[in-house]
Each structure stands twice: as structure tokens, then as C-alpha cells.
Amino acid sequence: MKRPTICDVARECGVSLSTVSLVLNNNPRISEATRARVLEAMDRMGYLPNVQARALASRSSRTLSVVVPHLNHVFADVYFGEIVSGIYDRCLEHHYRMMLDIANPRFVRQREYVNIMRSRRADCMLFIASSVNDEYLREFEDSPFPFLLVNHYFPNMNLNYIMVDYRQSARLAAEHLIGLGHRKIGIIAGTNTYTGRDYRDAFISACCVRGCRREDLPWVDGGKDWSQEGGFRAARILLGEHPDLTAIMAGNDRLAIGAMRCVHERGLHVPQDVSIMGVDDIPQAAYTTPALTTIRHPLYELGRRAAETAILLFREELQSCNEVLPVQLVVRESTGTPPAR
Amino acid sequence: MKRPTICDVARECGVSLSTVSLVLNNNPRISEATRARVLEAMDRMGYLPNVQARALASRSSRTLSVVVPHLNHVFADVYFGEIVSGIYDRCLEHHYRMMLDIANPRFVRQREYVNIMRSRRADCMLFIASSVNDEYLREFEDSPFPFLLVNHYFPNMNLNYIMVDYRQSARLAAEHLIGLGHRKIGIIAGTNTYTGRDYRDAFISACCVRGCRREDLPWVDGGKDWSQEGGFRAARILLGEHPDLTAIMAGNDRLAIGAMRCVHERGLHVPQDVSIMGVDDIPQAAYTTPALTTIRHPLYELGRRAAETAILLFREELQSCNEVLPVQLVVRESTGTPPAR
DNA sequence: GCTCCGGTGTAAATCGCTTGACGGCTCCGG
DNA sequence: CCGGAGCCGTCAAGCGATTTACACCGGAGC
Numbered sequence: 001m002k003r004p005t006i007c008d009v010a011r012e013c014g015v016s017l018s019t020v021s022l023v024l025n026n027n028p029r030i031s032e033a034t035r036a037r038v039l040e041a042m043d044r045m046g047y048l049p050n051v052q053a054r055a056l057a058s059r060s061s062r063t064l065s066v067v068v069p070h071l072n073h074v075f076a077d078v079y080f081g082e083i084v085s086g087i088y089d090r091c092l093e094h095h096y097r098m099m100l101d102i103a104n105p106r107f108v109r110q111r112e113y114v115n116i117m118r119s120r121r122a123d124c125m126l127f128i129a130s131s132v133n134d135e136y137l138r139e140f141e142d143s144p145f146p147f148l149l150v151n152h153y154f155p156n157m158n159l160n161y162i163m164v165d166y167r168q169s170a171r172l173a174a175e176h177l178i179g180l181g182h183r184k185i186g187i188i189a190g191t192n193t194y195t196g197r198d199y200r201d202a203f204i205s206a207c208c209v210r211g212c213r214r215e216d217l218p219w220v221d222g223g224k225d226w227s228q229e230g231g232f233r234a235a236r237i238l239l240g241e242h243p244d245l246t247a248i249m250a251g252n253d254r255l256a257i258g259a260m261r262c263v264h265e266r267g268l269h270v271p272q273d274v275s276i277m278g279v280d281d282i283p284q285a286a287y288t289t290p291a292l293t294t295i296r297h298p299l300y301e302l303g304r305r306a307a308e309t310a311i312l313l314f315r316e317e318l319q320s321c322n323e324v325l326p327v328q329l330v331v332r333e334s335t336g337t338p339p340a341r
Numbered sequence: 342m343k344r345p346t347i348c349d350v351a352r353e354c355g356v357s358l359s360t361v362s363l364v365l366n367n368n369p370r371i372s373e374a375t376r377a378r379v380l381e382a383m384d385r386m387g388y389l390p391n392v393q394a395r396a397l398a399s400r401s402s403r404t405l406s407v408v409v410p411h412l413n414h415v416f417a418d419v420y421f422g423e424i425v426s427g428i429y430d431r432c433l434e435h436h437y438r439m440m441l442d443i444a445n446p447r448f449v450r451q452r453e454y455v456n457i458m459r460s461r462r463a464d465c466m467l468f469i470a471s472s473v474n475d476e477y478l479r480e481f482e483d484s485p486f487p488f489l490l491v492n493h494y495f496p497n498m499n500l501n502y503i504m505v506d507y508r509q510s511a512r513l514a515a516e517h518l519i520g521l522g523h524r525k526i527g528i529i530a531g532t533n534t535y536t537g538r539d540y541r542d543a544f545i546s547a548c549c550v551r552g553c554r555r556e557d558l559p560w561v562d563g564g565k566d567w568s569q570e571g572g573f574r575a576a577r578i579l580l581g582e583h584p585d586l587t588a589i590m591a592g593n594d595r596l597a598i599g600a601m602r603c604v605h606e607r608g609l610h611v612p613q614d615v616s617i618m619g620v621d622d623i624p625q626a627a628y629t630t631p632a633l634t635t636i637r638h639p640l641y642e643l644g645r646r647a648a649e650t651a652i653l654l655f656r657e658e659l660q661s662c663n664e665v666l667p668v669q670l671v672v673r674e675s676t677g678t679p680p681a682r
Numbered sequence: 683g684c685t686c687c688g689g690t691g692t693a694a695a696t697c698g699c700t701t702g703a704c705g706g707c708t709c710c711g712g
Numbered sequence: 713c714c715g716g717a718g719c720c721g722t723c724a725a726g727c728g729a730t731t732t733a734c735a736c737c738g739g740a741g742c
Contacts, residue, residue, distance in 0.1 A: 003459060005698055016722045021700060031720060048460045052396040053698035056727050061393060073641065075425045076624070081417025088416065088441065097440055097462070100429065118344060119389045121438070228628045257628060264630050283417070287569045287598060289605050289630055300414065346728055357692045362730060372690065394728035397697050685741090692735075697728105704723080710716090 065122035086303020170202035231258025246338035290333035406463035427644020515547035572599025587679035594619035631674035
């Protein structure tokens with residue numbers, strides 16, 4: 001009536017316990033004949049290894065811990081969703097499992113981030129889009145635990161990271177808007193991440209290089225959750241203080257969608273009066289009215305690479321990682337030439 | 342240099358290994374004095390129990406397995422996101438972990454759903470919004486493993502479930518549209534779930550009860566992923582075949598958003614020409630143009646209850662579960678009186 | 683003086699699997 | 713005929729906890 005164990009299988013086909021274990025782990029020391037016999041027995045008996053026991057004995061939990069920031073209902077966020085989907089799929093291919101954790105205040109205060117590793121709950125930790133305030137991650141600089149930042153980095157820390165190329169994004173956005181003729185562009189930036197700050201700064205320099213004046217490139221913070229609400233509020237401030245803006249560049253698509261709503265509520269039209277563009281290319285971007293021009297970030301692929309890298313780091317087949325993925329401009333309907341004045 | 346184990350702690354404060362374990366598990370057999378001494382030592386030494394070892398010995402993984410359908414990038418779906426957030430939060434409060442799995446073809450073919458339980462990877466499985474085709478779940482009818490359907494049910498199976506009240510949703514939607522004066526209403530239904538079918542059928546009867554003719558309530562399937570694209574296509578069909586519709590009721594908000602885009606592309610206005618409403622009240626619903634009228638489903642709360650229930654089922658403190666949560670109408674801008682003809 | 687007993691703590695068996703050391707066997711060259 | 717090298721398996725010691733049965737001890741009751 002009980003679940004069969006490795007012992008039952010061993011007894012059943014007259015080999016030792018270790019033999020069964022070796023078969024389970026595809027060890028070449030076992031001959032094909034024996035292997036086949038054992039596998040057959042396993043199948044017949046409906047044997048399945050107990051994951052806890054394997055993890056205990058092998059010192060590998062075959063689990064990645066994915067840590068996301070403490071935002072409202074973060075799992076409902078497409079940005080994280082895409083990355084997490086990528087991680088999940090790659091995990092499966094490696095027969096790994098994925099555990100999700102949220103970096104809430106308790107998580108940080110109680111130093112859960114190190115507890116997870118110390119209690120052997122995971123082989124490696126992936127931090128998705130942490131913020132500039134996550135100074136506590138510095139602990140991982142010289143920790144023995146495998147660790148990877150996903151779509152973020154810290155300028156002065158020696159931490160593994162993998163992310164998309166935010167500076168290239170910024171250049172593409174600048175080229176596009178400047179190319180259309182815009183010279184006064186408002187920026188809605190997320191400033192709670194280094195990537196967000198890089199994006200803002202790179203955008204400003206790229207515009208200046210192409211002939212804009214710095215004072216015609218005002219920026220406002222979009223709030224720390226990069227949400228539509230934040231974009232709405234930021235756009236209201238921008239348009240209030242600079243009614244002559246002809247374009248708004250938002251740090252992500254949701255900020256852009258919020259901004260579009262604001263423009264709409266002021267009785268203006270996108271893109272006739274104000275052009276708006278975002279970043280990420282979330283699925284929703286194609287279904288706004290008008291459809292959103294944006295920079296496509298390969299977030300799903302980023303997740304896959306991240307999972308791959310994490311496993312390699314754990315196995316010590318990789319010592320460090322500092323990787324940057326390319327991005328791409330997607331032109332839709334929300335950007336156009338500035339209105340004639 | 343190594344992580345301390347329960348043995349090290351025992352040696353350190355001169356008690357037996359079992360004593361430390363009992364302290365760890367808050368067993369009242371240990372006196373306050375000893376308990377304090379042990380806890381102090383643990384703290385000082387930075388002891389943390391090895392989760393694998395505990396799970397092996399105690400036969401509880403303290404893990405819930407959450408299974409979501411195999412949709413494109415499902416983690417990026419707000420509907421699932423909300424439910425999963427609720428589950429996660431409640432798990433944490435119970436010191437449980439949450440594992441995510443996707444019910445893809447491999448998952449079903451290889452009967453992973455039973456393997457997860459048999460390999461002791463999880464204490465209980467939660468299936469979120471499975472579809473009418475998931476006949477394989479019937480296996481759980483008389484399985485010894487704790488199991489819970491979240492926001493779905495099967496009419497002829499004896500399975501535990503917890504979900505929102507789709508029939509009440511349908512009645513509220515019907516009352517609202519009929520109350521505004523609509524008599525010809527197109528329906529975009531998700532028909533790959535029993536809850537979706539219930540919703541459609543309950544809506545039709547509620548309308549008929551209030552004086553509509555059945556032939557004025559055409560319905561079209563919105564596609565199995567309940568996406569904006571599906572809503573767009575369905576709306577095109579509906580409006581093509583029934584140009585005199587004055588309202589469209591969609592089975593969820595994303596279908597509704599797709600339908601809105603279709604109406605817009607035909608040069609019509611919402612709600613002046615066509616009223617549109619959705620279901621769920623995802624955050625985005627407040628930020629469409631015009632803002633979407635919808636039925637609020639308490640998905641986050643549903644997730645919390647589901648996690649709670651799952652743990653009780655595992656502990657056998659609960660034998661079964663058939664729970665239904667109430668819903669609420671949210672009126673915004675996308676519905677209004679029908680155009681005068 | 684002896685038994686019974688509640689309150690504390692311990693010993694030892696288990697949970698199910700991994701893995702490095704070792705051992706028998708066959709085959710080969712010298 | 714002996715020694716060494718592969719090949720194929722087995723032994724047995726962990727991995728780090730839980731848990732049940734039992735032991736000790738001082739005091740109450742008779």
C-alpha cells in the first residue's frame with residue numbers, strides 16, 4: 001500500500017540499493033542489461049524517487065529561488081511575468097523547480113535572502129529588477145552562495161548580472177523621436193533602479209547629441225511601481241509645467257499608458273498633439289488606442305538565459321556573469337510628427 | 342566553516358539532539374529554561390534547520406503546488422497573477438512555500454500531476470482555472486492526495502473547489518445592461534471552462550427573464566486564452582453579423598478590451614454607439630479609454646482562501662470544500678444608454 | 683517505605699537516497 | 713603463473729532532521 005522506495009526496487013530485481021541509485025542517476029558504471037532490468041522494475045512498480053531524500057543526500061535541491069520586488073500584486077505584473085515565464089521554461093528543461101519569493105520588508109529584515117541559501121531551500125537565487133535601495137545585496141559580493149541579478153545591476157558592486165541593453169534602448173528612442181522632428185520631450189523615468197536612471201541619462205545625452213537643448217528635456221519620476229497611475233500623475237506634472245512638450249518618453253509601457261490617459265483627459269490627441277512612447281513592448285502595448293510605439297525588450301528570453309546561467313553558477317561551471325541583451329524599436333501609432341505651430 | 346547542524350547546537354549547550362529538535366518544533370515537553378538556552382545557542386551559532394532533512398523526516402514538504410493552464414506566458418496574466426498573489430501571501434503566513442507548475446501537454450501525458458504528490462514534492466495541489474478538457478483531473482476523485490480546484494469546477498465530478506459566483510456575476514451584468522435599456526446584446530464567451538459556460542448561460546437566462554428575446558442575444562466564442570486578440574476577433578464577428586447590437590458583454594476584461602478596440606476601428610464610439618462591459622475588474626480596467634464597466638471578482642482573496650483550504654485539507658482538518666465567493670458590479674464609462682434609433 | 687506520577691529529557695530507530703572506498707571477476711601481457 | 717587494469721557491483725557511512733519508547737527524579741499518597 002505504501003509508495004515503493006529504492007529498497008523495494010532493489011529487492012524486486014535482486015540488486016543492491018546502490019545499484020538502483022546509480023541507475024537513477026545515469027551512472028555509466030552500471031551495465032546496460034542491469035540498467036534495463038532496474039528501469040523496468042521501477043516502471044512496473046510505479047517507483048518515483050522522493051525528492052526530499054535526494055536533495056538531502058545530494059546537497060542539491062534542484063530548485064531556483066526567484067525573488068521579485070515587493071510591489072502590489074507583483075505576480076500580476078506582465079513585466080515580471082515575462083521574465084518569470086522564461087525562467088520557468090528553462091528550469092523545466094533542466095528538471096529544476098522554481099520557487100517564488102517576494103522581497104518584502106520582513107524578507108530583508110530577517111535576512112531571508114541568506115536564510116534561503118543556508119537552509120538549502122535553493123541552489124541559486126535570482127533577483128529580478130531589484131531597486132537602488134537594495135544595498136543589502138552587497139552581502140552577496142563575497143558570499144559563497146550562487147547569485148544572479150536579473151535585469152538590474154549595481155554600479156559599484158561586484159555581482160553577477162544579466163540584463164537588456166537599456167542604453168541602446170535609450171538611443172533608439174531618442175533617434176526615433178528626434179527623427180520625427182521632436183525637440184521638446186518630457187521624460188517619465190523610473191529612478192528607483194540603476195537601469196532606469198541609465199535609461200533616462202542615456203536618453204538625455206542621445207537627444208543632446210542630436211541637437212536638443214537640455215532644458216527642453218524635463219523629467220519627472222514615475223513612482224516606484226512603474227504603474228499606469230504613476231504615469232498618469234507624472235504626465236500631469238510634465239504637461240502642467242511644460243505645455244509646449246510635443247512628446248513624452250516613458251520608462252516603460254505602463255507609465256506610457258498612464259500618460260496617454262492623462263493626455264486624453266486634457267482633451268489632447270495622441271499622436272497629433274503629443275507623441276508618446278514606452279519601453280518593454282508588453283502584449284497590451286499593441287492594444288491601446290492608439291497602439292503604443294515602444295522598444296521591445298526580450299524579457300522572456302532574458303528569463304531563460306538567467307535560469308541557465310544560475311544553474312551553471314551553482315555547478316561552478318561558470319564563475320561569473322555580466323551579460324547584456326540587445327533590444328529593438330517597434331513603431332506603432334502613438335508617435336508621429338510634432339504639431340505645426 | 343560548515344553550517345551548524347542540530348548536533349552542533351546540542352553539543353554546544355549540553356543537551357541531546359532530540360531536545361533541540363523538540364525546541365525547534367515548539368514541543369511543550371521542554372521546560373522554558375532549556376528552551377531559552379537552546380534558542381540562544383541557535384541564534385548565536387546562526388543555526389538554520391535544513392528544510393530537506395525536515396521534510397524527509399516529517400513527511401511534509403511544507404510546499405503547495407500551484408498548477409496553471411498552459412497558456413502563452415501565463416505568469417504575465419493578471420487574472421492568474423491576482424490569484425497566485427493571494428495564494429503566496431497566505432502560504433507565507435503558514436511558513437509554506439509555493440511551487441508553480443504549468444499544465445502543458447507533457448505535464449498531462451506523463452501524469453506529472455500525480456508524480457508531484459507521489460514524489461512528495463508538495464503537500465497539496467491547487468489547479469487554477471482548468472478547462473473543460475481537463476478530464477484527467479477525474480483521477481483525483483478517489484485519490485488519497487489532497488487536491489483543490491481554484492475558480493473552476495466540474496459538474497459531474499466529486500472534486501474540492503473554491504470559486505467566485507459566476508452566476509451572480511451574470512445576473513448583475515444582465516440587470517445593469519437591461520436597466521440601461523439594451524435589448525440586443527452580443528456575448529463574447531469563454532467556453533473552454535464550465536464557469537465560462539455557466540456565465541454565458543446564466544446571462545442569457547437573466548436577460549430573457551427581463552424581457553429579451555433569445556435571438557437578440559447572439560454569442561461568439563472568444564478563444565481559449567481569453568485574450569484581447571480573441572475579444573477583437575469575436576467582436577468583429579458579432580458586429581458583422583448583428584450590426585444592430587447596442588451592447589457587448591465579454592466574459593472577462595481582456596476580451597472586453599479587445600472588443601473595444603474593434604468597435605473603435607469600425608469608427609464607432611463606446612458607449613455612445615455600443616456599450617461594452619467585462620468581468621474581473623483587473624487593474625487595467627480603470628485605465629482603458631473609456632474606463633471599463635465590469636464585475637469585480639475578488640481574485641486575490643480567492644487565492645488566500647484557496648491556500649488556507651489546501652493546508653487544512655492536507656492536515657485532514659477539513660474533509661472537503663465547495664465554496665463560492667460573492668461578486669460586485671463596478672460601473673465606469675464604457676456602458677451607457679443605447680443610441681436612439 | 684513503597685508505589686505512582688507528572689514533568690523533563692534522552693536513546694535510538696527512521697525517513698529515502700548518494701557516494702567514495704573496496705572487491706570480485708575476466709582478460710591481457712610478460 | 714602472476715600482476716595489473718578494466719568493468720560491474722556492493723558496502724556502509726553519511727545527509728540532518730523527527731519521533732516513539734523509555735528513563736530519571738522529586739514529591740504526593742497510602
